[in-house]
Amino acid sequence: MTTPETPLRADARRNRDQILVAAREIFAERGADVAMEEIARRASVGVGTLYRRFADRETLIRAVFRETFQVVADEVHAALTEEPTGWAALTRVMRQSAWLHVSVQSKSPTVTAVVRADPDTSRLRDHLLDMLGEVVRRAQDEGTLRRDVAVGDLALLFMSVVNQAPSLTSEAARLAPGRVLAIMMDGLRAPAAGELPGRPLTRVDLNFGDRCPD
Amino acid sequence: MTTPETPLRADARRNRDQILVAAREIFAERGADVAMEEIARRASVGVGTLYRRFADRETLIRAVFRETFQVVADEVHAALTEEPTGWAALTRVMRQSAWLHVSVQSKSPTVTAVVRADPDTSRLRDHLLDMLGEVVRRAQDEGTLRRDVAVGDLALLFMSVVNQAPSLTSEAARLAPGRVLAIMMDGLRAPAAGELPGRPLTRVDLNFGDRCPD
Amino acid sequence: MTTPETPLRADARRNRDQILVAAREIFAERGADVAMEEIARRASVGVGTLYRRFADRETLIRAVFRETFQVVADEVHAALTEEPTGWAALTRVMRQSAWLHVSVQSKSPTVTAVVRADPDTSRLRDHLLDMLGEVVRRAQDEGTLRRDVAVGDLALLFMSVVNQAPSLTSEAARLAPGRVLAIMMDGLRAPAAGELPGRPLTRVDLNFGDRCPD
Amino acid sequence: MTTPETPLRADARRNRDQILVAAREIFAERGADVAMEEIARRASVGVGTLYRRFADRETLIRAVFRETFQVVADEVHAALTEEPTGWAALTRVMRQSAWLHVSVQSKSPTVTAVVRADPDTSRLRDHLLDMLGEVVRRAQDEGTLRRDVAVGDLALLFMSVVNQAPSLTSEAARLAPGRVLAIMMDGLRAPAAGELPGRPLTRVDLNFGDRCPD
DNA sequence: CATGAATGAGGCTTCATTCAT
DNA sequence: TATGAATGAAGCCTCATTCAT
Numbered sequence: 001m002t003t004p005e006t007p008l009r010a011d012a013r014r015n016r017d018q019i020l021v022a023a024r025e026i027f028a029e030r031g032a033d034v035a036m037e038e039i040a041r042r043a044s045v046g047v048g049t050l051y052r053r054f055a056d057r058e059t060l061i062r063a064v065f066r067e068t069f070q071v072v073a074d075e076v077h078a079a080l081t082e083e084p085t086g087w088a089a090l091t092r093v094m095r096q097s098a099w100l101h102v103s104v105q106s107k108s109p110t111v112t113a114v115v116r117a118d119p120d121t122s123r124l125r126d127h128l129l130d131m132l133g134e135v136v137r138r139a140q141d142e143g144t145l146r147r148d149v150a151v152g153d154l155a156l157l158f159m160s161v162v163n164q165a166p167s168l169t170s171e172a173a174r175l176a177p178g179r180v181l182a183i184m185m186d187g188l189r190a191p192a193a194g195e196l197p198g199r200p201l202t203r204v205d206l207n208f209g210d211r212c213p214d
Numbered sequence: 215m216t217t218p219e220t221p222l223r224a225d226a227r228r229n230r231d232q233i234l235v236a237a238r239e240i241f242a243e244r245g246a247d248v249a250m251e252e253i254a255r256r257a258s259v260g261v262g263t264l265y266r267r268f269a270d271r272e273t274l275i276r277a278v279f280r281e282t283f284q285v286v287a288d289e290v291h292a293a294l295t296e297e298p299t300g301w302a303a304l305t306r307v308m309r310q311s312a313w314l315h316v317s318v319q320s321k322s323p324t325v326t327a328v329v330r331a332d333p334d335t336s337r338l339r340d341h342l343l344d345m346l347g348e349v350v351r352r353a354q355d356e357g358t359l360r361r362d363v364a365v366g367d368l369a370l371l372f373m374s375v376v377n378q379a380p381s382l383t384s385e386a387a388r389l390a391p392g393r394v395l396a397i398m399m400d401g402l403r404a405p406a407a408g409e410l411p412g413r414p415l416t417r418v419d420l421n422f423g424d425r426c427p428d
Numbered sequence: 429m430t431t432p433e434t435p436l437r438a439d440a441r442r443n444r445d446q447i448l449v450a451a452r453e454i455f456a457e458r459g460a461d462v463a464m465e466e467i468a469r470r471a472s473v474g475v476g477t478l479y480r481r482f483a484d485r486e487t488l489i490r491a492v493f494r495e496t497f498q499v500v501a502d503e504v505h506a507a508l509t510e511e512p513t514g515w516a517a518l519t520r521v522m523r524q525s526a527w528l529h530v531s532v533q534s535k536s537p538t539v540t541a542v543v544r545a546d547p548d549t550s551r552l553r554d555h556l557l558d559m560l561g562e563v564v565r566r567a568q569d570e571g572t573l574r575r576d577v578a579v580g581d582l583a584l585l586f587m588s589v590v591n592q593a594p595s596l597t598s599e600a601a602r603l604a605p606g607r608v609l610a611i612m613m614d615g616l617r618a619p620a621a622g623e624l625p626g627r628p629l630t631r632v633d634l635n636f637g638d639r640c641p642d
Numbered sequence: 643m644t645t646p647e648t649p650l651r652a653d654a655r656r657n658r659d660q661i662l663v664a665a666r667e668i669f670a671e672r673g674a675d676v677a678m679e680e681i682a683r684r685a686s687v688g689v690g691t692l693y694r695r696f697a698d699r700e701t702l703i704r705a706v707f708r709e710t711f712q713v714v715a716d717e718v719h720a721a722l723t724e725e726p727t728g729w730a731a732l733t734r735v736m737r738q739s740a741w742l743h744v745s746v747q748s749k750s751p752t753v754t755a756v757v758r759a760d761p762d763t764s765r766l767r768d769h770l771l772d773m774l775g776e777v778v779r780r781a782q783d784e785g786t787l788r789r790d791v792a793v794g795d796l797a798l799l800f801m802s803v804v805n806q807a808p809s810l811t812s813e814a815a816r817l818a819p820g821r822v823l824a825i826m827m828d829g830l831r832a833p834a835a836g837e838l839p840g841r842p843l844t845r846v847d848l849n850f851g852d853r854c855p856d
Numbered sequence: 857c858a859t860g861a862a863t864g865a866g867g868c869t870t871c872a873t874t875c876a877t
Numbered sequence: 878t879a880t881g882a883a884t885g886a887a888g889c890c891t892c893a894t895t896c897a898t
Contacts, residue, residue, distance in 0.1 A: 051874080179412055188397060205390075229862085262862060262864065263862050473858075540809065595848065599847070651881080677868085
């Protein structure tokens with residue numbers, strides 16, 4: 001069910017890709033509750049074709065999110081192996097958050113439920129958190145990241161950057177993520193100015209459910 | 215239009231309030247596209263009652279947002295007059311962001327459009343930005359806030375704190391905003407560790423439309 | 429149920445009358461499907477009062493129609509006894525049709541059903557047809573009314589005059605019924621120019637149901 | 643707007659036609675306020691199909707009325723060119739009124755407003771009145787139609803014939819229009835028995851609004 | 857009694873999904 | 878296989894009727 005039975009014909013393949021692109025764009029712009037017909041229109045196919053490729057809305061959402069998580073996971077992996085310092089890796093990872101726009105943007109119960117229920121996405125998410133944990137450890141070991149944060153805190157910040165204000169000018173929309181991110185990174189740098197309230201947040205606090213047994 | 219012609223009967227008043235509370239809660243939890251009937255159910259009234267008080271979904275959204283903005287504006291005003299330093303005022307203001315949860319949470323085009331089109335809310339929002347600008351000025355004058363940010367940046371951060379992750383455990387949900395906020399405040403403190411990319415973002419960048427002519 | 433148990437108090441009586449007047453006006457203008465609240469508003473009472481006087485919409489419709497039929501019946505009776513010739517009586521009767529405006533205007537199934545099912549109105553209607561038949565007989569006996577028509581034909585014409593065009597100017601609205609009526613009367617005069625197609629229509633053709641057994 | 647962009651698929655075309663037929667029938671029987679679902683049921687389609695073809699009730703009403711007016715206009719045109727005398731043409735025109743049943747039957751404000759606002763229908767109506775005026779002129783010139791009537795009077799009579807009594811037996815329903823019409827025609831014949839009250843009614847009196855500028 | 861608030865069933869319209877062409 | 882038409886369930890809103898003040 002996860003791996004296609006037969007490789008798609010060339011034109012079918014193209015349709016499938018167009019649909020995924022269209023869906024990601026629209027989900028990002030207007031949330032996951034758009035009419036299926038609009039997605040089809042943007043992908044320049046009929047609804048029928050959309051449904052031939054993706055059994056229903058859930059399946060489509062799942063497909064979009066898997067792709068997205070995969071891209072981010074790849075980038076985080078690259079950051080982990082290529083960057084010389086933990087801090088550099090962390091910065092690079094956080095920058096990836098923009099990619100997750102789509103995933104977090106749509107906080108509708110639909111999306112949350114669908115993504116949570118999908119073992120493929122869950123596995124990827126767990127893997128992402130593992131890698132992020134590794135980055136955090138390295139950065140704290142090398143003394144560049146304040147010690148009173150944990151992987152859960154970073155994940156939260158990561159998700160915060162994602163949420164664009166609804167109505168920025170296009171120039172501001174381009175600048176905003178970088179600035180918000182830079183301010184956050186300054187706030188994360190060791191030595192810290194003050195002590196954070198509460199306690200470091202771990203992956204358990206994110207409450208994504210148990211690790212995927214798969 | 216803001217002041218009702220006749221004071222509502224006691225029971226009607228109570229219903230109206232319950233509806234607003236229910237609507238705010240549900241909007242915050244699940245966005246502004248919930249079924250009207252659910253709002254009514256949560257407020258323990260029939261749909262008919264809901265519609266007697268609020269002509270349609272738009273009117274209800276407007277009412278919720280006006281109330282919210284008013285509460286925040288009052289608090290910001292208090293911070294401005296009561297806090298001894300600009301930094302203290304800024305901290306207190308940012309803490310208020312939790313209240314705005316509802317307003318930014320719902321990024322649906324519906325909400326954006328409705329709120330933008332409402333002169334009452336627009337006026338309040340402009341006033342809020344005026345006051346926030348005053349806080350920024352004071353904090354920069356006293357040397358506690360880094361100089362490479364402007365009111366637009368602060369507004370963006372303010373809105374970022376608002377977006378809760380979808381699935382935190384209840385303890386984490388309680389701790390998270392305080393921690394994210396503290397990290398951001400550390401990142402905002404002068405002297406800054408590094409230079410921010412781009413340029414300070416102003417109220418113009420927020421693109422809320424022209425100041426309300428009123 | 430037909431005769432009120434106790435004579436109404438003066439103010440209650442006034443309310444009841446205002447409601448009937450308002451209902452007749454609105455039924456005439458816009459049909460019998462108007463919102464009950466509008467009728468109440470036009471009568472300057474609350475809906476509650478309306479419902480205290482008339483158990484539901486049906487009851488109100490019945491009351492309006494009874495009154496109307498009574499007025500018409502009285503006038504027809506007067507015509508029958510006061511006018512010197514059958515032709516004069518017929519002309520005077522036809523002129524009354526304007527009063528029935530309300531009854532025929534609303535051809536909604538609601539109205540038809542309600543009026544048909546009401547024995548009081550049925551009795552009045554039967555009585556009306558009896559009297560109209562008498563007028564027809566007299567006019568044909570005196571040789572002023574063409575002989576190839578019967579009471580059913582006259583009833584049909586009577587009802588035709590009633591239907592105002594939807595959008596006349598106010599002057600035209602004033603003139604129209606008189607003119608249409610006059611043309612019809614000219615067409616009814618004996619000796620007739622030609623023979624009418626079909627056969628004279630009787631009260632049976634009107635299909636109002638059997639005579640009310642009451 | 644009048645001509646569809648693409649010719650409809652065969653089955654779609656059939657559905658569209660069934661819907662128009664069903665709508666016309668039901669409008670004629672019970673007015674234009676029937677539940678859309680009933681129209682769909684009578685046309686043997688789902689509501690969804692109805693709405694795919696006609697965006698809303700207004701659009702459907704417009705479509706029905708355009709068709710009707712077109713049929714009548716064609717017939718009037720035929721009468722004008724084919725009939726040897728003005729009187730014959732007038733008789734034939736008046737007989738067409740049965741077709742307009744639907745248009746005048748529904749005197750609901752909805753219908754009046756919709757039809758008035760539609761430029762297509764307005765244009766047809768103007769054209770109809772032009773042709774009717776021509777018939778009147780010819781008949782008066784040849785001395786068969788009384789001279790104290792004008793096009794407005796004829797339009798009023800035309801509309802009067804249309805309104806069927808609510809409950810005739812089926813035989814009577816078949817005979818009634820012909821008889822009413824014949825009586826009216828006898829009343830219209832020159833030389834007239836008496837003088838009509840008021841003054842001839844013109845198209846201005848019908849108050850349909852200014853001529854369509856198109 | 858009069859009032860106007862509350863209720864919920866019912867009609868309108870949209871859209872996810874299925875199916876004929 | 879691609880298309881777009883058809884279906885009907887579900888959400889919005891109105892209004893007849895009931896009930897608390």
